[in-house]
Amino acid sequence: MQSDIKRLSLILLFAPFALWILLLIILPHLGMVVLSLREKVAPRVYEFGFGNYIDFINEPIYWNTLLRTGSMSILVTILALLIGFPIAYYIAKIAGRRSRGALFLLCLIPLWVSDLIRAFGWILLLRETGVFSSFLQWSGMVSEPIEFLYNDVTVVMGLVYTVILFMIVPLVSTLDGMDDAMIEAGYNLGGNGYTVLRRIIVPYAMPGIVSGCIVVFMMTAGSYLTPILLGGKNSSWFTEQIYDQFITRFNWESGAAFGFLLLAFTSFVVWLGLKLSGQTLANTVAKS
Template sequence: MPRKDADRLSLILLMTPLLLWLVLLILLPHLGIGYLSLREKVAPRVYHFSFANYIDFLHEPIYWNTLLRTAWMSILVTVLTLFVGFPIAYYIAKVAGRRSRAALFLLCLVPLWVSDLVRAFGWMMLLRETGIVSGLLQWAGLSSGPVEMLYNDVTVIVGLVYTVVLFMIVPIVSTLDGMDNSLIEAGYNLGGSRLTVLRRIIVPYAMPGIVAGCIIVFMLTAGSYLTPVLLGGKNSMWFTEQIYDQFITRYNWEGGSTFGILLLVFTSLVVWAGLRLSGQNLATTVAKR
């Protein structure tokens, strides 16, 4: 077999699993959901092609208010995760030694060893009225009675940041790894302060990793279900809960599909706006990570 044909066959064999994964698990399900969202039920087992589901969504303020609230909370979680993850990523990439880097990465991976459900219940054990934190506050005399820390936005945000921080650290570390330390030294030699070097040299160089991390964290947060529901309770008001309610509780697959498509479109628009504001594109961020 000629070498050119052998290379082509190798490429096909390598790409086939990826293409099957993209088509069978991403493309076809989304096409199916899009098709369901355009069906209007006019009688039992009788459907018409229509945009009625989208119109009904716009006529219900609680639905689009929940979508906007989810987007705003997801952006807040993304920003907080960046502030938490960037110093850790910089320390791992530029300060820590080889053995320390491995240990720090291992510590960052620990939360992923258990499922989202177990992590959420762990937070509930810590923050509930009879939990560890409440007991410590009472033991220290800082509280005269049990303190309930669950079922509020702050708890949901903390739980989400804890869940997704690794997905912010890894892309930034991979970007800063390629940065020559002489650039930082040159900044100091030219009289730059730590803040100036950070603002003028380190952050611009790490921007592709920062944007990639923000995209991943935002999409994961907006699509999260267990953490907002378990830690936020009835006050969670998360859009994925609305989707679950349409599919499972009301058995309204057309409405649930509509909500899923709207969440995908809305989050994609937010990501696009973020890329435009940062001057980045997918080719220089996610595609290179």
């Protein structure tokens, strides 16, 4: 009787999560795969095949954009790690208990507003008549307005600002569990700061590093608003291609194929990253 009650309680606890996974993740993705395999041969006449994927392969602009999105997302992930790791280490190991809450609050502030508002904030700062350009003219450094927007550097800056919190949180969670005696032992054995970082801190924090990189990379590759608003017409992001297929061309079949290709590509990059780092997804999630 007691085992039945425990089993029922377990089922009731996991039922909402299982339904959420099934209804909002599994079924939509299955529907997207089926839709991507439909080829339009005549008005309202479809047959199953790989024509949408063949069209993607035969058009260089599509797969070049996908590869460019992947490389830019990797760059954003690396920059977020380089910036976020010192911040996370300071919060977890150096800052006092009272100041940790305030520091986390500062990291959370960007999430209080939507991606759209954050992007327009960058536009107000970087546009031709924005704060930076006006300051440079006022200080006499330049004689005419400068347009800082609509380039890759601006897009990368906006994306790093958007996703860096998702790098900091798992790093803080992992580093917080590291015993300070390990660091002290490294110094006592003759190691310098670089040696302790390379041989003690980074290996211990690797699960948090990998989990943070996975989240940041997936969010960056799937971003739409920030690359479009900050990159303008010069932006070349694969999510724009997906939007164009769905909304502009009303070609849902190609849009579904492009969406599945983006998912497959990012999943492959994550798998490759796990292999290169020697981590497993289960251990990474469990320890971070």
